Amino acid sequence: MFSIVDFYGKQANYSCGYCKQPKSCQSHGMWAHSLTVQDYQDLIDRGWRRSGSYCYKPEMDTTCCPSYTIKCDAMGFRLNKSHKKIIKRVNKFLRDGLKGEGDDETGRLNGGEGGGSGGDLEMGEVARNPRKELAVGKLNLVGKVAEGDVATEGLGVKEPVVKAVGSDSNLSAKSQPTCQGSPPKKAKLLRIERKRERLIQKGLSAEEIASSMKAAKGKNVEKSLEDFLDEAPKEGEEAAHRLKVKLVPSSEGASSVEYSLYRAYQTAVHQDPPDKLKMDRYKRFLVMSPLKLVTIATASDEFRRTLDRSFALYSKYQTAVHNDPPGAVGEYQDFLVKSPLKMLPGQSAPSCGLGSYHQQYWLDDRLIAVGVIDLLPSCVSSVYFFYDPEFRFLSLGTYGSLRELAFTRKLQQQLASISSYYMGFYIHSCPKMRYKSNLSPSFLLCPEVYSWHPLDQRVIGLLDRSKYCRLNEDPAAEDGNRTRPSDVRNVLILHGSSYQRYSSYLKEIGSPELEENVITYAKLVGKVCSGRMLLYEG
Numbered sequence: 001m002f003s004i005v006d007f008y009g010k011q012a013n014y015s016c017g018y019c020k021q022p023k024s025c026q027s028h029g030m031w032a033h034s035l036t037v038q039d040y041q042d043l044i045d046r047g048w049r050r051s052g053s054y055c056y057k058p059e060m061d062t063t064c065c066p067s068y069t070i071k072c073d074a075m076g077f078r079l080n081k082s083h084k085k086i087i088k089r090v091n092k093f094l095r096d097g098l099k100g101e102g103d104d105e106t107g108r109l110n111g112g113e114g115g116g117s118g119g120d121l122e123m124g125e126v127a128r129n130p131r132k133e134l135a136v137g138k139l140n141l142v143g144k145v146a147e148g149d150v151a152t153e154g155l156g157v158k159e160p161v162v163k164a165v166g167s168d169s170n171l172s173a174k175s176q177p178t179c180q181g182s183p184p185k186k187a188k189l190l191r192i193e194r195k196r197e198r199l200i201q202k203g204l205s206a207e208e209i210a211s212s213m214k215a216a217k218g219k220n221v222e223k224s225l226e227d228f229l230d231e232a233p234k235e236g237e238e239a240a241h242r243l244k245v246k247l248v249p250s251s252e253g254a255s256s257v258e259y260s261l262y263r264a265y266q267t268a269v270h271q272d273p274p275d276k277l278k279m280d281r282y283k284r285f286l287v288m289s290p291l292k293l294v295t296i297a298t299a300s301d302e303f304r305r306t307l308d309r310s311f312a313l314y315s316k317y318q319t320a321v322h323n324d325p326p327g328a329v330g331e332y333q334d335f336l337v338k339s340p341l342k343m344l345p346g347q348s349a350p351s352c353g354l355g356s357y358h359q360q361y362w363l364d365d366r367l368i369a370v371g372v373i374d375l376l377p378s379c380v381s382s383v384y385f386f387y388d389p390e391f392r393f394l395s396l397g398t399y400g401s402l403r404e405l406a407f408t409r410k411l412q413q414q415l416a417s418i419s420s421y422y423m424g425f426y427i428h429s430c431p432k433m434r435y436k437s438n439l440s441p442s443f444l445l446c447p448e449v450y451s452w453h454p455l456d457q458r459v460i461g462l463l464d465r466s467k468y469c470r471l472n473e474d475p476a477a478e479d480g481n482r483t484r485p486s487d488v489r490n491v492l493i494l495h496g497s498s499y500q501r502y503s504s505y506l507k508e509i510g511s512p513e514l515e516e517n518v519i520t521y522a523k524l525v526g527k528v529c530s531g532r533m534l535l536y537e538g
Helices: 037-044 081-096 186-201 206-218 225-229 256-269 279-286 300-305 307-318 329-336 389-394 396-412 431-438 457-465 485-490 502-509 512-530
Strands: 004-014 025-034 049-051 054-058 068-073 243-249 355-363 366-375 379-387 420-426 442-445 452-454 492-495 498-501 534-536
Touching (some): 025 512, 037 366, 037 512, 081 389, 081 396, 256 307, 256 366, 256 389, 279 379, 307 366, 355 396, 366 389, 366 396, 379 389, 379 396, 389 396, 396 420, 420 442, 452 457, 485 502, 498 502, 502 512
Parallel strands (some): 004 534
Antiparallel strands (some): 025 054, 049 054, 068 420, 068 442, 243 355, 366 379, 492 498
């Protein structure tokens, strides 16, 4: 299975959604007709990000607000006092129905959106639609490459084999760490086993090991994220409310329930005008995804059943928070529902798998929040999060981040390579982005070497002095996945229904004017992806 992309090139001088300067943003973009989860993982590790099916990479050294990819080490995550306070507040509300005093939270600004207005890239029509629609599912690809070429050696060979995450087909409350069930203690047991192994390696006897373990158990052990979340009312306990979190694939439809919530959030939190909040925009931003869905069973029927409620929540949020005017369902689907992640049958992925999902937060029978996430081979990537402004007092933006971190840790027990929680972009000059640094330990991606660096005082000092900087201190360090001039010939070109290397395409078609475009594309996506994805040339 191939990824198919249409490279748009440089998108210059459009208005910035963060600093609000006109004609100040610079980026490169491409439309992903389809995208494997491995290719997208490699792309975001080079500074790319998707908004629906549109993928973009800021031109870091020229744009007004350089956007650094940020991730949190989920397995090493440390709760701070504010996090504990928020979880306790939610648990108290569930238990006795009392609101308490919450923080005035203006929403979580994640990587899929393009600014404080909280919704879309401020790029006019460039990110709205593809230049040409491709019926990828009906495309009968014919390869014109030499036998033995890496591109012909088993389609989808890079796709990971995913073990089951849970027994429930849509990863509902039964298979997630929700307020209705205790999260598994497997991670804790693994830590105990590792400690026992270290003591054995030190040569301690069985009696000494037992004594040491017993002494450690008697000490005060810091509670984990899962421990705090698990203090919510259990099934069968008396409680004012029940919270259930459902994971629903987003690839085949959108919920009007989600859309309504989105509209409410964008209006109340980001003050988006209602006439901007169309369903088609919502689909483009938070539903459309080019990612190939590595799964067997989907819950698309359930997703469609909740479309009305999701759209209503989205609209309510956008109007109350972002001051957006009411919009249409189609816009919502383009923004938050449609995804280039298509179903990939035949994989060992019972139950969940990898791809684009919506995590729905149900309070009793009411949808109060939605987290749009991509599950990738090495991470859970947050696309967007919106909630019912009536529940602002619960700080649901932060609570949702903590839930997604806990979910990342749970997935790591099933797929060891998943260890990070990606939070989109970090813009040091944007105060609304500073909350991301509160999830510790966090790391920023160097825009030149594409290496990861702790968001510590050294990096903060660099960004205080210059909004754009190389984070890697080693002047000799280079991008190990850089595309050399000799590599450009290996770029895979899709023309019609056949694909071939660029060197062969150039001889057959004779379009040397494409050279600059292909070179730029290969440089930005890297050697690996440029030799593996199909660059569409109509």
